[in-house]
Amino acid sequence: MDPISLGEGNTPLVRSQRIGPALGLKNLYFKLETVNPTGSYKDRFAAAAIADMQRQGKRRVIATSSGNTGSALAAYAAAAGMACTIAIVDGAPAGKLRQMMAYGADIKKIQGFGHDAKVTQATFEFLQQLGAQPDAQLQISAYHYSPVGMGGVEAIGREIAAQLSAHGQQADHVFSCAGGGGLTLAVARGFCTAVEFESIDASPHVHCVQPIGNNTIAGPLRDGSDQAQATVCTTKISGLQVASVIDGDAVIAACRASGGTGWLVEDAEIYESQTELARQEGIFSEPAGAVPLTGLKQALAAGQIPSTATIICLVTGTGFKDLDSVDAMLGANACPTISLAQFVQQLRETPLL
Numbered sequence: 001m002d003p004i005s006l007g008e009g010n011t012p013l014v015r016s017q018r019i020g021p022a023l024g025l026k027n028l029y030f031k032l033e034t035v036n037p038t039g040s041y042k043d044r045f046a047a048a049a050i051a052d053m054q055r056q057g058k059r060r061v062i063a064t065s066s067g068n069t070g071s072a073l074a075a076y077a078a079a080a081g082m083a084c085t086i087a088i089v090d091g092a093p094a095g096k097l098r099q100m101m102a103y104g105a106d107i108k109k110i111q112g113f114g115h116d117a118k119v120t121q122a123t124f125e126f127l128q129q130l131g132a133q134p135d136a137q138l139q140i141s142a143y144h145y146s147p148v149g150m151g152g153v154e155a156i157g158r159e160i161a162a163q164l165s166a167h168g169q170q171a172d173h174v175f176s177c178a179g180g181g182g183l184t185l186a187v188a189r190g191f192c193t194a195v196e197f198e199s200i201d202a203s204p205h206v207h208c209v210q211p212i213g214n215n216t217i218a219g220p221l222r223d224g225s226d227q228a229q230a231t232v233c234t235t236k237i238s239g240l241q242v243a244s245v246i247d248g249d250a251v252i253a254a255c256r257a258s259g260g261t262g263w264l265v266e267d268a269e270i271y272e273s274q275t276e277l278a279r280q281e282g283i284f285s286e287p288a289g290a291v292p293l294t295g296l297k298q299a300l301a302a303g304q305i306p307s308t309a310t311i312i313c314l315v316t317g318t319g320f321k322d323l324d325s326v327d328a329m330l331g332a333n334a335c336p337t338i339s340l341a342q343f344v345q346q347l348r349e350t351p352l353l
Contacts, residue, residue, distance in 0.1 A: 003047070003050075003051035003054065004047065004050050004051060004054070004076055004079045004080045005047055006037035006038075006043065006047070006075065006076065006079060007037055008036050008037055008043035008044050008046075008047050009036070009043075009044055009047075009155055009159070010159065011031060011032050011033050011034075011035050011036060011041075011159070012031075012032045012035065013029050013030070013031050013032075013159075013160060013163040013164070013312070014029060014030050014032060014283075015027070015028070015029055016028040016029065016030060016281060017280070017281055017282075018280040018281060019276055019277070019280050019281055019293070022280075023296075023297065023300055024300075024307045025300075025305075025307055025309070025311060026307060026308055027169070027308070027309065027310040027311065028296075028311050028313070029164075029310070029311065029312050029313070030277075030281065030283060030293075030312075030313050030314075030315050031156065031159075031160060031312055031313070031314045031315060032283065032315050033156070033289075033314065033315060033316050033317065034283070034284065034285060034289065034315055034316075034317060034318040034319075036072075037075065038068075038071045038072050038075045038099065039068075039071070039317055039318035039320060039321055040068040040071070040072065040286075040316055040317035040318065040321065041068075041153060041156065041183065041314070041316050041317070042068040042069045042071070042072035042073075042141055042317075043072045043075075043076070044152040044153045044155060044156070045069065045072060045139075045141045045146070045149040045150060045152055045153050046069070046072035046073045046075065046076040046139075046149070046152075047076060047152055048148055048149045048150075048151055048152025048153075049073070049076075049137075049139045049146055049148060049149030049152070050073070050076040050077060050079075050080050050082070052137075052148040052149070053080075053082065053137050053139075054080060056137070058082075058135060058136060058137045059082055059083065059135045059136075060082065060083045060084075060085070060133070060135050060136040060137075061073055061077045061082055061083065061084040061085070061136070061137065061139055062085055062127055062130045062131040062136050062137065062138045062139065063084065063085070063086045063087070063127075063138070063139045063140065064086065064087045064088075064089070064113075064123065064124065064127055064140050065086050065087075065088060065089065065092070065096075065100075065141075066088070066089035066091075066092045066096075066114055066179070066238055066239050066240075066241055066242075067088075067089075067092045067093055067096030067097070067099075067100075067238055067239055067321060067322075068096065068239055068316075068317050068321065069139075069140070069141045070086040070088065070096065070097075070100045070105065070107065071096055071099040071100050071103070071321075073086070073105075073139055074086070074099070074100045074103035074104065074105035075103045077103070077105070078103045078104050083106070084103070084104070084105040084106065085105070085106045085107075085108075085130075086100060086105050086106070086107045086108075087107075087108055087110050087113065087123055087127060088107050088108060088109040088110065088113070089109075089110075089113050089114030089115075089241055090109060090110060090111055090112055090113050090114055090115060091114065091115070091236075091238070091241065092109065092114075092238060093238050093321060093322040093323070093324060093325075094323075094324075095320060095321055095322060095323050096238070096321055096322070097109075099321075110123055114233060114241040114242060114243065115232065115233045115234075115241060115243060116232065116233075116243060117230040117231065117232065117243040117244055120242070120243050120244050121244055124140070124145075124244070127140070128145075141153075141180075141182050141183075142180045142181070142182040142246045142247050143182055143185060143186075143247050143250065144180075144246055144247055150182050150185075150186050151186075153182065153183060153186035153187075153190075154186045154187070154189050154190035154193065155190060156183075156186065156187050156190055156314070157174075157186070157187045157188065157189065157190020157191040157192075157193070157194060158190045158191075158193060158194050158199070159190075160174070160187075160190075160191075160312055161190075161191060161194035161199050161200045162194075162199060164310065165199060165200065169310050170200050170201065170202075170204070170310065171191075171200075171204035171310050171311070171312050172204050172205065172309040172310045172311065173204055173205045173207060173260070173296075173299075173305060173309055173310075173311045173312070174187060174191075174204045174205070174206050174207065174260075174311075174312045174313075174314070175207045175209055175263075175292035175293070175295050175296045175299075175311070175312070175313045175314065176206065176207065176208060176209065176292055176314050177209050177210070177239075177240060177288050177289070177291035177292055177295075177314065177316060178208045178209065178210050178216075178217050178218065178240065178251065179210075179214065179239055179240040179241065179242035179288075180216075180242040180244070180246030180247055180248070181208070181216075181217050181228070181246060181247040181248050181250070181251035182246070182247050183314070183316065184206060184208045184217075184251050184254070184255065185247050185250050185251045185254050187206060187314070188203070188206040188251075188254035188255060188257075188258055188260075189254065191203040191204060191206065191258070203258045204258065204260075204310075204312070205258050205259040205260040205261075206254065206255050206258040206260040207255065207260040207261060207262070207263060207292075207295060207296075207299065208221055208251055208252075208255050208260065208261075208262045208263070209262070209263045209264075209265060209291050209292050209294065209295030210240065210262070210263075210264055210265075210291070211235035211237045211240055211264070211265060211266070211267055211270065211291065212235070212264040212265060212266055212267075213233060213234035213235030213236075213237075213267065214231060214233045214234075214235045214237075214240055214241060214242065214243065215229070215231055215264055216228050216229055216230065216231055216242065216243070216244070216245060216246075216248050217248045217251050217252060217262060218262030218263055218264050219262060219264055220248075220252060220262070221251070221252045221255055221256065221261055221262035222261050222262040222263070222264075225252070226249065226252060226253070227245075227248075227249055227252070228245040228246075228248020228249050228251070228252060229245065229248075230243060230244055230245055231243050235267055236267050237267060237270055237287045237288055237291065238286065238287065238288060238321070238322050239286070239288040239316070239317065240288050240291065261304075263295035263298050263299060265291065265294040265295055265298060267287075269294045269297075270287050270290050270291055270294050271287060271290075271325065271328065271329070272294075273290035273291075273293045273294040273297070274286070274287050274289075274290035274319075274325060274329065275329050276290075276293070277289075277290055277293065277315070278319070278329070283315055284318055284319035284320070285315050285316075285317065285318065285319055286316075286317040286318060286319055286320075286321040286322040286325065287322060287325050288316055288317060289314070289315040289316040289317050289318075290315075292313040292314050292315070293313045296311060296313055
């Protein structure tokens with residue numbers, strides 16, 4: 001049986017048109033994971049995870065998600081004819097839940113899950129029991145729980161290396177958002193593989209960016225600690241509400257080895273970056289996908305990134321994933337219904353740009 005694929009991977013790496021120049025950067029790129037089949041990089045995880053389950057003859061996916069992992073696993077499970085049960089992080093956006101249910105997943109939202117470290121850890125432990133049943137397998141997008149699936153995410157680093165090499169460039173800095181840290185660790189490992197296969201001379205500095213309300217990894221990394229820390233999560237940024245350590249210790253080691261560090265950013269700053277991506281670059285990102293750009297701006301303000309560096313910001317998921325954040329971006333700017341005469345008159349009165 002051929003592994004299930006819905007066309008994930010090989011996503012575009014696009015040069016910044018306006019944000020980069022405005023920041024004084026000559027080579028800022030965005031890796032658009034938004035164009036994956038269900039709208040996020042988690043499709044890479046789901047493709048590898050479901051293929052592994054097919055090889056083992058497993059038929060039931062047990063998972064946890066704040067949205068994107070669940071949507072990806074639900075889609076790939078549907079394509080493989082597998083049942084899919086998902087424990088949902090408290091506060092996950094309704095759009096992501098509808099997407100999971102559209103694919104036929106059985107989902108339940110757990111009170112306090114993703115915000116309270118004890119509840120989160122207890123939920124993980126119960127899911128591990130369910131996933132240990134003979135016909136089932138637990139899939140959580142973290143190396144600690146699902147290393148095979150996370151192996152699929154490592155392709156992001158290798159792709160960036162190949163895409164830049166085709167133009168005679170190499171990445172100097174890569175900014176990645178983190179909740180549990182799996183994405184950042186996978187990207188760092190992908191670059192290490194590219195170095196091993198001599199695709200690039202050296203790994204770029206991989207930076208871990210987190211909302212300040214979920215400081216499990218970035219703060220300890222920046223402060224010189226070797227260990228991540230559990231916290232009480234207060235951020236509203238969906239997908240990054242992971243109060244437990246998960247892959248945090250390994251992320252700290254990988255980022256530090258690459259020469260990268262940690263950055264903590266405010267939710268309000270993230271929403272500003274989300275708006276900038278849409279209105280200055282034409283990139284429709286969910287808030288989590290704007291976190292790397294927010295971290296880059298902080299690093300620039302600290303004087304730690306030279307203007308000539310080649311920089312990559314990962315845009316991890318589409319704006320359709322979190323329409324509440326888009327509503328907040330638009331404010332009261334609803335689309336009115338007007339007559340043709342009014343339309344003509346308004347355009348005549350509006351100066352051309």
